[in-house]
Amino acid sequence: MKESINIYIADDHQIVIDGLSLLLKNQNNIAIIGTSNDGVKAYNDIVALKPDIALLDLRMPGKEGLEIIKSLLGKTNTKFIILSMHQEKRYVLDAMNYNAYAYLLKNVGQQELLNTIYKVASGEKLFNQDLLNNQKEEKAFLSPREMDVLREIMNGLKSAEIAERLNLSLFTVNTHRKNLMKKAGVNNVSQLITWVNEKGIM
Amino acid sequence: MKESINIYIADDHQIVIDGLSLLLKNQNNIAIIGTSNDGVKAYNDIVALKPDIALLDLRMPGKEGLEIIKSLLGKTNTKFIILSMHQEKRYVLDAMNYNAYAYLLKNVGQQELLNTIYKVASGEKLFNQDLLNNQKEEKAFLSPREMDVLREIMNGLKSAEIAERLNLSLFTVNTHRKNLMKKAGVNNVSQLITWVNEKGIM
DNA sequence: GTTACCATACCTAGAAATAGGTATTTTTTA
DNA sequence: TAAAAAATACCTATTTCTAGGTATGGTAAC
Numbered sequence: 119m120k121e122s123i124n125i126y127i128a129d130d131h132q133i134v135i136d137g138l139s140l141l142l143k144n145q146n147n148i149a150i151i152g153t154s155n156d157g158v159k160a161y162n163d164i165v166a167l168k169p170d171i172a173l174l175d176l177r178m179p180g181k182e183g184l185e186i187i188k189s190l191l192g193k194t195n196t197k198f199i200i201l202s203m204h205q206e207k208r209y210v211l212d213a214m215n216y217n218a219y220a221y222l223l224k225n226v227g228q229q230e231l232l233n234t235i236y237k238v239a240s241g242e243k244l245f246n247q248d249l250l251n252n253q254k255e256e257k258a259f260l261s262p263r264e265m266d267v268l269r270e271i272m273n274g275l276k277s278a279e280i281a282e283r284l285n286l287s288l289f290t291v292n293t294h295r296k297n298l299m300k301k302a303g304v305n306n307v308s309q310l311i312t313w314v315n316e317k318g319i320m
Numbered sequence: 321m322k323e324s325i326n327i328y329i330a331d332d333h334q335i336v337i338d339g340l341s342l343l344l345k346n347q348n349n350i351a352i353i354g355t356s357n358d359g360v361k362a363y364n365d366i367v368a369l370k371p372d373i374a375l376l377d378l379r380m381p382g383k384e385g386l387e388i389i390k391s392l393l394g395k396t397n398t399k400f401i402i403l404s405m406h407q408e409k410r411y412v413l414d415a416m417n418y419n420a421y422a423y424l425l426k427n428v429g430q431q432e433l434l435n436t437i438y439k440v441a442s443g444e445k446l447f448n449q450d451l452l453n454n455q456k457e458e459k460a461f462l463s464p465r466e467m468d469v470l471r472e473i474m475n476g477l478k479s480a481e482i483a484e485r486l487n488l489s490l491f492t493v494n495t496h497r498k499n500l501m502k503k504a505g506v507n508n509v510s511q512l513i514t515w516v517n518e519k520g521i522m
Numbered sequence: 523g524t525t526a527c528c529a530t531a532c533c534t535a536g537a538a539a540t541a542g543g544t545a546t547t548t549t550t551t552a
Numbered sequence: 553t554a555a556a557a558a559a560t561a562c563c564t565a566t567t568t569c570t571a572g573g574t575a576t577g578g579t580a581a582c
Contacts, residue, residue, distance in 0.1 A: 261527085262528090263528075264528095272514075273510075274506065274508060274511035276567090276568070277568075286531090287530075289530080289531045290530050292570085293530075295569080295570080296569095296571065300571090305570070305571090306478060306570080307509050308477075311513055463559080464558085465558070465559060478537090479539075480538085488559090488560075489561055489562080492559070492562095494539080498539095498540070501541085507541090508539080508540080
């Protein structure tokens with residue numbers, strides 16, 4: 119019988135820690151050996167407790183998740199999984215550079231969380247295929263022309279101005295606009311912008 | 321004749337360093353003794369070179385500007401000036417807490433940059449009057465009710481929904497909406513959101 | 523070589539936002 | 553307490569966005 123996997127969780131929001139704990143508590147081969155809402159405490163705990171895996175929030179008071187990973191680069195066997203609200207490309211790339219093993223959104227389901235933990239525990243990194251593919255799919259999800267129109271919407275242009283700038287008819291711009299709304303599942307520009315920022319589309 | 325002021329510049333974007341260097345290079349009483357695009361290098365350089373003033377980007381790979389200041393709190397005589405793209409209240413307050421001397425937007429003009437440097441070099445802090453006044457004016461610029469409406473617009477609600485949530489008539493919401501646009505100097509929601517983010521209103 | 527996707531363009535209709543007013547009441551401030 | 557600012561509400565008109573269609577030519581994938 120294998121030893122259980124020791125996990126440390128650090129997140130700004132207690133609710134996230136509680137949620138993750140709940141998802142993990144019935145696994146008899148996973149043990150949560152500590153938690154923290156603060157980056158500096160997390161850093162010290164990880165040094166002291168040497169967990170197999172640390173789930174780290176990207177943004178925490180005191181010390182950010184990426185900071186901790188970088189500080190401990192080469193000095194620990196703990197494998198890091200980054201948690202974040204948003205799927206921002208920049209952060210995924212940063213996490214990869216700093217030798218994190220995976221990157222999860224906070225609304226992750228139990229199955230995906232467990233899969234990720236087991237794979238990471240066995241030494242597998244989950245960036246290349248799963249996540250970067252997701253990133254690409256997110257982007258490819260919008261066609262190039264839709265991206266053009268989206269960019270100009272975010273620049274504050276109205277449809278007529280976009281049509282002029284992209285040498286399209288107003289009808290075409292409105293079609294792209296309509297399709298963007300549909301794909302984003304929103305129904306006005308404000309929500310569209312929120313969606314773009316959350317998904318890290320641009 | 322006074323000794324020249326030794327300055328260190330750290331910023332993610334080389335273009336900003338180049339721009340600042342350009343603005344400062346003809347001052348014979350100012351010397352740029354080092355630059356960096358990386359937070360960790362900046363930290364080490366500042367410890368080693370002990371500049372009189374360090375201009376630090378808030379967001380840098382490796383170590384953020386505020387992190388550096390916090391780490392060196394009480395351990396150095398270097399005076400820190402924070403650079404940032406946006407005038408976000410949160411960051412200004414953080415910078416104050418960590419004993420930074422001033423806070424500049426990256427599109428600062430030469431005169432303001434030089435004034436700030438000279439004042440900081442002489443030990444003056446430029447938060448209370450200049451910047452916080454600006455901040456307060458920015459916020460007071462919008463009335464409380466306008467802030468309410470603005471928040472809901474950013475949440476993606478349409479005017480009718482805002483009216484319901486705030487117990488106002490649609491007419492009133494539209495009045496606030498109109499006044500927001502006028503104060504921001506914009507003419508659609510996308511531009512309004514950009515303005516809010518740039519000014520750090522929320 | 524058929525299917526799927528993309529880019530383009532058009533039509534219609536209704537909802538919502540934008541922009542210009544005016545005006546009354548309440549609250550704040552000088 | 554008088555003046556100024558804020559919040560409220562209404563009116564009208566125009567513009568813009570949103571949402572549902574349809575349709576065609578091109579390109580890519582399978």
